[in-house]
Amino acid sequence: MTYAITQTCCNDATCVAVCPVNCIHPTPDEPDFGRTEMLYIDPKSCIDCGACADACPVDAIFPAxxxxxxxxxxxALNAAYYEQRGPRSAPEDGPTFHAWGAPSFARSLPSDFGPIRVAxxxxxxxxxxxxxDLLLHTTxxxxxVDRLPVAGGLVxxxxxxxxxxxxxxxxxxxxFHTHPRVxxxxxxxxxxxxxxxxxxxxxxxxxxxxxAATDRRLGIPGEDRTASVSATAFVAWYNAHPEVAPDAIDLSGAERVVVxxxxxxxxxxxxxxxSDPGTLAATDIADHALAALRASAVREVVLLARRGPxxxxxxxxxxxALGRLPGVRVVVDDHDPRVWAAVEAAAAHEKAALLGGAVRERVDWSERPGTERRIVFRFHSAPEEILDGAVRVTGEGESAEIPAGLVLRAVGYRGLPVAGLPFDEATGTVPHENGRVEGRPGTYVVGWIKRGPSGGIGANRTCAAETVGTLLADAVDxxxxxxxxxARAFDRLARGRARTVVDARGLAAIERAERARGEESGRPRVKLGTLPDLVxxxxxRRRLLR
Structure with missing residues (x-):
């Protein structure tokens, strides 16, 4: 038996660090690391020890x-990674050695180096x-610091x-929230x-x-219409972000949504x-979003792509995973002969081939969506203008108007300028060298504000390692x-300036309150969705547990 890494892989390589036989790739010291969509277990090398499954922070690893x-x-997806790249074998004269070698803490400060304070x-x-990285490798x-009264960011x-x-x-x-040095x-x-x-x-x-706190713009007429909303705002809405109002999204009259x-x-x-609102009711989705989805008229979502599958x-x-959504049919609009040709070219285009199980249909946009729920991919179609109740799209010598009650713009995130720091308007990032901000000694960046909105959760681990390495090198130099x-002076400053400061104890109280609300309705938690409620x-204050 072997193990397999599945959909929720976060790519942070915690599993690589514990594998005794080097069967998980790409590793952080290999060129493909950070470029592949997930990590993969070699079924021929796996010894079924389960160490990777125990260590995985997102429960993505299971017996195959x-x-x-x-x-x-x-x-099969795990095995295919190795079949495409040829066999990986141990040296003939010895065992397979761990990809990371012996434990090494190259980013540690010298033992006689005094503690530094890092915000x-x-x-x-x-x-x-x-x-x-700082807490584990240094003193x-x-x-x-976070502008919201609750931790977590995009998680x-x-x-x-x-x-x-x-x-x-x-x-x-x-x-680490309650670490003695935090x-x-x-x-x-x-x-x-x-x-x-x-x-x-x-x-x-x-x-x-x-x-990267905002969204990229489409740059087309009608983008600022009421029925045109950024996916950034929509995601924040269904996740109970306190800065997005419960009534920010109106789904009542939208039978079709264009994304x-x-x-x-x-x-x-x-x-x-x-998705079935009954299924979503078992999650931590915002109460207002769940109510809106229960009453929603949406039956069809159209995904627009400028290029092919x-x-x-x-x-x-x-x-x-999209093709296995219960009660939802996935359709590929067969308006362009290039589309299905790409879908059938499985050997050349792995992701396009995954659409092979979708329904092939020439969609008549003059017809209203039926009663079934479905997701329609429309390729080779660039949005040209957002109209009142429709989107005009253009393709190779063809244009069409797709009626829609709501348009969601999901073309990427974008960073915002940081007060007091330089900013590159073209990339939406802070200029830096290996994480060190240009012209600002002692100031560093990490994550999307450093490299742009690319890579998933795990990509931030290697990104952080680079930045921390630069910081510690500067400290030693x-x-x-x-x-x-x-520290005491900053405590007085922060508490004197900010109206409400939440510390680790307050964060724990928020956690307890949300989980208590969830227990009342059989959910993992019910999020508090306003700044006053969180504080x-x-x-x-128990008045919130209603």
Whole structure:
């Protein structure tokens, strides 16, 4: 028996670190690492020890012979990775050695080096991987700062509610919230409550992990119509983000929704729109979103792609899972002969081949959606204009108007300028060299604000390792600025400026409150969806448990 890695793989290589026979690839020291959509277990080398499954932070690894219904193709997907690349064998004169070799902590500070204080701005995956690296490999004191009164970033507000296994990475990060060398300041906005200069003046170094908070624009007429919404806002809405109002999305009159894009976020929103609300009721989806979906008129979601199926932006695991959504039919609009030719070219285009099980249909857009729920891929169709109740699309010598009650723009995230730091408008990132911000000694970036909105949760681990390595090298070289204030001075400053500061104890109280609300309705948790409710829960006010 062998193990197989499945859909929820976060790519952070925790499994690689514990595998005794080097059967999980690509490893962090291999060129493909960070470029593949997931990691893969070699069925010929696996010794069935289960160490990888025990270590996986998102429960993505299972015995291949007992995969759940719908997960069976992942055994073949793991094996195919090695078949395409040829055999991997141990040296003839010895055993297979671990890909990472002997334990090494190259990013550690010298034993006689005094502790440094590092502020990490942002508590999503990028920030927490950086904090983890500092806490495990050095004696650094870490100050966690977030503008929201609750931690988690995109783990809490970006992962779809029907992907609970992916959210479990948050449990791995949560163990550092109460670390003895961590101080937590949630609800403190750097740039408003405290300036970047003030934060730097109280720490040896500052690491910004603020992500990419907005969406890319389409640049077409009608983009700002009421019925045109960014997928960023839609995802935040169904995840109970406190800065998105419960009535921000109106699904009551939308029988058809057009989603521009075919990335993982586009698939997420399409899947949520047509999923059985009864199934979603067992997740941590926002109460207002669940109520809206129960009353929703949506029966069809159209995914628009400028290019063909061989160029879809989503990962193969997510596309594979889409075809196994209960009660939902996946359709490929057969309006262009190039589309099905690409689908049938399985050897050349793996992801396009995954659409081979979809229904091939020339869709008549003049007809209203039927009673069945379905997702329609329309390739070689670029949005030209968003009209009142429709989207005009153009293709190779062809145009069409697709009636739609709602248009969701899912063409990527984009970073915003960070107060006090340089910013590259073209890339939406902070200029840096290996994580070190240009012209700002002691200031660093990690995650999407560093490299742009690319890569999943696990990609932030290697990104953080690079940034932390640069920071520690600067510390050893003596080039970090000497802070003028200490930890107590910053505590007084933050609490004096921010109206509400939530610490680790308050965060734990929010966790208890949400889980208690979930127990009342048979759900894992019911999120508190407003800033006042979150702060009140942090202070132990029971009036919210209603």
């Amino acid at each position: 012979d007992s995969l759940a219904v719908g997960q069976e193709p992942y055994a 990490v701005v942002g508590t999503g995956p990028a920030g927490m991987y950086a904090a983890e 650094a004191e870490v100050t966690l 809490r507000y970006g992962v779809a509610p029907d992907h609970p296994a992916t959210k479990r990475i948050g449990d791995a990060f949560a163990r 101080r937590m300041y949630l609800g403190v906005d750097v740039g408003t409550d405290v300036t970047a200069e003030e934060l730097a003046a109280h720490h040896d170094a500052v690491v910004y992990a603020v992500g 521009v894009g075919t990335g993982n976020v586009a698939l997420d929103v399409a899947r949520i729109l047509v 061989e160029d879809v932006s989503c990962t193969a695991p997510e596309l594979l 003596g080039v970090l600025p000497v802070p003028a204030g200490g 009140a829960a942090a202070r132990g």
